[in-house]
Amino acid sequence: MTVDRTPPTVATVRGNRTVDEDTAVAFDGTNSTDGVGVANYSWVFGDGATATGETVSHAFADPGTYTVTLTATDVAGNANATNLTVTVEDVPENTGGGGFRPLPDTTDPTADAGRDRTVTTGTAFSFDGTNSTDDVEITAYLWDVDGDGATELTGPEPTYRFQNSGTYDVTLTVSDRNGNTDSDDVAVVVEPADGTGSDGGSDGESDDDGSGPGDGDGSDESDTDGGTEVDADDGASEDGTDDSETGGGADDGSPGFGVAVALVGVVLGTAVVRRSAR
Structure with a gap:
């Protein structure tokens, strides 16, 4: 076999x-x-x-x-x-009608909101989300600047100006074309601009240079009051012309006063001669 x-x-x-x-x-x-x-x-x-x-x-x-x-x-x-x-x-x-779309992508992107920043009020600067990644493509960049859950900015590098000082936690949310999302936070410290106070620079300057209404008017009133007081001292209170003191100016040295004195002397002299003759 x-x-x-x-x-x-x-x-x-x-x-x-x-x-x-x-x-x-x-x-x-x-x-x-x-x-x-x-x-x-x-x-x-x-x-x-x-x-x-x-x-x-x-x-x-x-x-x-x-x-x-x-x-x-x-x-x-x-x-x-x-x-x-x-x-x-x-x-x-x-998808019908001659259109096509990729098969469902379930991989989340990775959001990167950039490094923490320190800026001054009123200064324009740009956020940076360009280091965010996805296995296919990121289609949306949404920025929540004030923490209220609403979107204030869009795009990978939007520009913004903070008007008030403080520390802000800004959230970037990225999504891909299949709706997968991811979020990342960046801290922004906003400092007051140089030379300004809480109410703005103009009020502080007015207080410092004395040009405000209180300081300027005070000096003017001091001079005016002094003049008024001087005028009052040099006037009727010192010149003796007030009717309440003189009875209408009888001691002002006028010719009428001398004539009256002379007549009184003549009358008195006549009286003396008559008394001697008797």
């Missing part, structure tokens, strides 16, 4: 190929030969799936590179195998 120890000759399966994902691919091992006869055809597709038969088909669900192995076994148990490589590509999904 002759024992068959010769393995089959496995068919040269059509060579390496590139196919689309989720597309059925035909494999054919019918050209395999053996002196007695091939009893079994076993296929291993490299993605966890297997099949048996001279001809089979298989669809690869995910993109990637797969090694497919065909093993042919004869009735005596002798076996031989051959391999081929199948490259599976990602294919856009048909």
